[in-house]
Amino acid sequence: MIRLIRNLLLSNPGKSVIKKFLYFFLLGFTSCIDPFKVDVDEGSSILSMEGYITTAPGPHQIKLTRTATYGDVFRDFIRPETQANVAIRENETGGVFDLPPANIRGNIVNISNPEETVLGHFFAAGVSSKQVTLEGAKLNLLQIQRAFNDDCRELPNSVESEDWFQD
Template sequence: MKRILGLLVILMSSCIDVFNFSGELDERVLVVEGFISTKPGIHQIRLTKTDKFGPEYIGLNRPETRANVLIKDDLGRVTKLEEGNDRGIYSTQEGFSAEVGRSYNLEIILFDGKRYISRPEKVYQVPEIDSLTYHAVRRASTDRLNEEYGVQVMAHFQDPEEQSNYYYWKMLESTFALITEPHLTRKEAPALILPSGIDDSGACCSRCFHTDIPKPTNIITTDDADFNGNYQRRMVAYIEDNGLRFKETYRLDLQHLSVSPETHRFLKLVDQQLRLTGSVFDPPPANIRGNMISLNDPAEEVLGQFFVSDERRLRIYIHKRNLEFYKLPQTIVPINCVAFLFQSPLVGYPSIPLPVDPPEDWDPEG
């Protein structure tokens, strides 16, 4: 028996090949984030560097400062971006905008002299949206005992004929009315201890306003290969119902953008990576190269995509009364807006008093 065991150990050890891994600890990768559009305003480009391998890598990019960042168009015009107080973020002057039909590229000269440039990106016109509608949805989730609830926002528009169009819809920070229920909170957590001076009677501030980035942050982009020239009803946003967002009114803001074929492909690949679940059917994760090129070393890896868009801003108010169903809160509801988020179950929301007055442009019935 001992001989058999010994033979098994020898056979098993003989099948193991030693893999000598040598990480490039000093190699850092430039990451470029940002785009410009036809909407006048301040446009920003963020430059960071991240470790490629090594024990320091924690998934956090470090700002790349003191760079020269230029935007050039096909007419030879040059716009210089300035680095502000936020390190690594470079901004145009107020009122800057791209023009439909023009092509632009981004040039970057780092403090150490290395130069990078993007391939030219053309601005394609985006059609107007006729209207936005919404409806509640629910579907199976990873939690077998609880379904996922959410709201789909649909855009109605005419796709132009005899031309290829590529669309991208980007959700922006949005505002909603947060409704507190002090009677439920005290019933579920009678021993809850708040800092001194906090009114927990419920007499103050049971309705306030909060802003957040809608979740999930999926990338919604499409092309008109299958519907060229047809009138469309397309999903442009999906907002997960966390039990708090749709207790009264949610105001969604988003950008309706045109993109180039190259940017459309890049965004689709990024979205594919974001949707990885760890299943054996997932494609292997990988760095996605964009349109940035190193002029010093064309083989150098650069991450990110500089792109340009024609832009329309969209806004819709989502009312609880119009939803077919919605999710009930699964956590303790805030006592009131002054005491908001002294309870740990609501991690992800700010632990500061929220405003009880709506924004000046709040017009849910308009």
């Protein structure tokens, strides 16, 4: 390919430079292209809310749509949501004692009563590991010193007595 481009640019001195570059660009645009396939996770569909409500009288519109997943990008990208219930809470100011806008469910569960709502999340913030190698020759293993061995006759300076426990 490089040889062809070099021959095209150096040969034919009668042709103009513009024609030579035109041949070069045409050669570049007609080369083979292999498709590159990327494996992408499917993703999730997200509910989208569009519109606003004011204190002015009149009908107000809120448009609810659901986005498509990655695999459905070119088919029905935005689908209208049907039969949805929208609740308007006008007296809530976002304070501590206002009801949450959705149920709060953590990943902690009461074992004795799984239906009980437990607030909170448990997650691992990090993991650390350390490799330790022990060499048997360098270990100083100490035996635990007992006050009495299993057989009292084996104690140092012990004297075997007569059978005083028998009648």
